[in-house]
Amino acid sequence: MMSVDASSRVEAVYAEVLRRNPGEPEFHQAVREVLHSLEPVLRKCPQYADANLVERLVEPERQVIFRVPWTDDAGEVHVNRGYRVQFSSALGPYKGGLRFVPQLSLGTVKFLAFEQIFKNALTGLGIGAGKGGADFDPKGRSDAEVMRFCQSFMTELHRHLGEHTDVPAGDINVGAREIGYLFGQYKRLANRYEAGVLTGKGIGWGGSHARTEATGYGTVHFVQEMLGTRGEELDGLRVVLSGSGNVSLFAVEKAQALGAQVVACSDSSGYVVDEAGLDLDLLKEIKLERRGRLDTYAEARAGARFSSRGSVYDVPCDVALPCATQNELREEHALGLVKNGVKVVAEGANMPCTPDAVAVLREAGVRYGPGKAANAGGVATSALEMRQNAARESWTFSEAEARLAVVMRGIHADCVTAAEEFGTPDDYVLGANAAGFLRVAEAMRDQGVV
Numbered sequence: 001m002m003s004v005d006a007s008s009r010v011e012a013v014y015a016e017v018l019r020r021n022p023g024e025p026e027f028h029q030a031v032r033e034v035l036h037s038l039e040p041v042l043r044k045c046p047q048y049a050d051a052n053l054v055e056r057l058v059e060p061e062r063q064v065i066f067r068v069p070w071t072d073d074a075g076e077v078h079v080n081r082g083y084r085v086q087f088s089s090a091l092g093p094y095k096g097g098l099r100f101v102p103q104l105s106l107g108t109v110k111f112l113a114f115e116q117i118f119k120n121a122l123t124g125l126g127i128g129a130g131k132g133g134a135d136f137d138p139k140g141r142s143d144a145e146v147m148r149f150c151q152s153f154m155t156e157l158h159r160h161l162g163e164h165t166d167v168p169a170g171d172i173n174v175g176a177r178e179i180g181y182l183f184g185q186y187k188r189l190a191n192r193y194e195a196g197v198l199t200g201k202g203i204g205w206g207g208s209h210a211r212t213e214a215t216g217y218g219t220v221h222f223v224q225e226m227l228g229t230r231g232e233e234l235d236g237l238r239v240v241l242s243g244s245g246n247v248s249l250f251a252v253e254k255a256q257a258l259g260a261q262v263v264a265c266s267d268s269s270g271y272v273v274d275e276a277g278l279d280l281d282l283l284k285e286i287k288l289e290r291r292g293r294l295d296t297y298a299e300a301r302a303g304a305r306f307s308s309r310g311s312v313y314d315v316p317c318d319v320a321l322p323c324a325t326q327n328e329l330r331e332e333h334a335l336g337l338v339k340n341g342v343k344v345v346a347e348g349a350n351m352p353c354t355p356d357a358v359a360v361l362r363e364a365g366v367r368y369g370p371g372k373a374a375n376a377g378g379v380a381t382s383a384l385e386m387r388q389n390a391a392r393e394s395w396t397f398s399e400a401e402a403r404l405a406v407v408m409r410g411i412h413a414d415c416v417t418a419a420e421e422f423g424t425p426d427d428y429v430l431g432a433n434a435a436g437f438l439r440v441a442e443a444m445r446d447q448g449v450v
């Protein structure tokens, strides 16, 4: 039974999370933020803490860790570690991306899978939450090496997947090429063309139009909604983004289409400033075709400058979109953004702002859109891809994009309504966590102690 004091109850849950998951600071950070938001919710709706519901919510349903052996082009054998954390199936099959980065740890995967619970619930599209990946570094690897790695990874993972069980997608360093290799191996092992088992597929074989664009476009749709609450719009505003990968590139595309002046972006080597507005064709050529670094952008474009010192957030802007990786926008960056008059910060990436940075932004009255709401367009379009697969349909680009816009408007509206209901209007963190939690909690109550 829920104790009378919601605050001490969530503190006790958090203490148990720390004890059970040592050495996983990102997971602790994500859980702490959500539990903090749940205090007013549990105070108002104590029934959602019955039967240790919150305690169950912070414990993954299943965590799989496995060996991934593979052979490089020179015949040398390598061993990597694969992960899949299946966090919650209260609302549907586990759903969330796979990430291939050398430093990947269980704690990172767990934090991402936990965030995914609330994000996926917010989409309203009937998807549970998971996340996975491997500590594999695809940089400098040939296509054949990446293929062999993906095949070995799937040889183990396939027994845990299925269109009604767990449906991965791409994430950092897992794009169309990797999804293709993973799908090929799944199909071979399962002896079944189960299109809905992975999303982010090629358009010609079950993929959805607008999936590649969806996260970046969706983040910008969310920003438009945030601005709209005060009668503002993106047209004419200065925008700065971090990253220059899948999310960033398409956020640039949509922001420019809506009339914004997008003046800076970054990669792990530094950032580029282009006061004339970023040349997206050049950026795409460098990042998607040549897979090069951003300094080549400044070399190719008169008036642009590249810097490997300081931060992209030093560039004055009205809207900042962190779209690279977790904990990259820190307190000092937030202070700089505030000093330069930023109005809105919305997360294209997952948890890119540190808690200190978020505190600075909120203190200064900057509107802050957390990733689980602002970047939900990617997973929403993945869920729509699953729908198309189930119905054996293929929607046009404009149909898929129109549905994405509807979902993002709905998520924004749900966040605003929940924030108002639980006492802090304009608090998108509270709104996103509360609205997502209520959907999951209702399903968990209905489904009994499982």
Ligand SMILES: NC(=O)c1ccc[n+]([C@@H]2O[C@H](COP(=O)([O-])OP(=O)(O)OC[C@H]3O[C@@H](n4cnc5c(N)ncnc54)[C@H](O)[C@@H]3O)[C@@H](O)[C@H]2O)c1
Pocket (backbone or CB within 6 Å): 170, 171, 172, 173, 174, 215, 242, 243, 244, 245, 246, 247, 248, 266, 267, 268, 269, 323, 324, 325, 326, 328, 348, 349, 350, 375, 376, 378, 379
């Ligand atoms: N791809 C999706 O659909 C999707 C959906 C939701 C959330 N996300 C999140 O968005 C983020 C980016 O994902 P992506 O798919 O665009 O990955 P990506 O690999 O395509 O791009 C990542 C970009 O970030 C840059 N980068 C990495 N570390 C950096 C740092 N410390 N400073 C500056 N730049 C850095 C890389 O150089 C690259 O340009 C991740 O947090 C991911 O989990 C992605």
